[in-house]
Amino acid sequence: MAKKIAGFDIGGHALHIAVSTKKGVKKAVAEILPDGSVRDGRIVSYDALGDFIKQTCKKRKVRFDEAAVILPAGLCFCRRIKTPVMSHEQLTVNLPYEFRDFITAEKDAYFYDYAVLNVINNDEGEPAELDIMAAAALKSTLASYRGMFRRAGIKLRTAIPIEMAYTNVIRKFCADENHCHCIVDLGHTAIRLYMYNGLMFESSHLIEYGCSAFDDAIAEALHIDPFIxxxxxxxxxDDCQSLPECMSVYQSLAAEIQRVIYFFRYNNPDSELQHIHLVGGGAKILPLRETLEQTLSVSVLDASEFLSTEGVDAELGLAAAGAALQ
Ligand SMILES: Nc1ncnc2c1ncn2[C@@H]1O[C@H](COP(=O)(O)OP(=O)(O)OP(=O)(O)O)[C@@H](O)[C@H]1O
Ligand SMILES: [Mg+2]
Structure with a gap:
């Protein structure tokens, strides 16, 4: 039987799991996390979350052989770099130096990994440079994640940055190498844009508020508690998503996204960014989607270009699906 891989994406609001085989993504589930499990993108108790993962897999009948998890941006540095052509051993020695401006602890405290995106030839047609996606994460973080999955009774095969997860879905489902993608994740705690030029990750941008900011707008307008x-x-x-106070936050958000798109176009004059894809729970907020459609200079699409399995919510499950394809 084909091996089943489960991808786990632990957000600030929900746990997303997708299961894939070689043939594609078969199943995706989302389960709201217990209050206070994740704070500022960090897991508060690995043991408690391990138990929650175990219960969720049992309750939602998620069955698989191995697992891959997405490491949140705050716990994992991801960079696109170019190096002269070199062996795996030479890269292993050199990668820590590529991260010296980012990491804060001793370089040996980190685990480094990389994927070669492209080999660039010189004028004679010989391989000259490597175009690499490199990542670094604290060994202690990886050990905590391994422990959490062990507690859930799950064998963790790998942990990857989100940039790699989306690279996986683009490579698997979008054959056109000349097509630019901008994935906009309308998350709970933040809004993140991931820009891809063809199959290559180009850049990311963080907007430091997410859908929970709309709660403050609603609370203020209706004089209620943010929790309610x-x-x-x-x-x-009562159609509170369309309150003028919310519409004004959607407008600011649209302006910010537009700025990132202009910046990407300025830096990549030869690329053609024609549309963006909305993912994350915020993609379900219709007035937000409509504001983006009316304001942005590009068309706004859902995630069905990447994932169109019946019964799988592509918006919520795309990142987890990307992990499952690793
Ligand atoms: N059907 C829906 N209608 C309205 N809002 C929704 C819906 N589904 C999810 N949301 C909201 O979308 C937001 C983002 O949900 P999502 O599941 O993407 O969060 P997350 O992945 O846990 O967050 P983050 O990626 O920021 O860590 C949440 O605030 C959630 O309440
Ligand atoms: Mg998320």
């Missing part, structure tokens, strides 16, 4: 505002927002109680 959050349940109002999710259920779109």
């Amino acid at each position: 505002a959050s349940s109002y927002r999710e259920a779109n109680h």
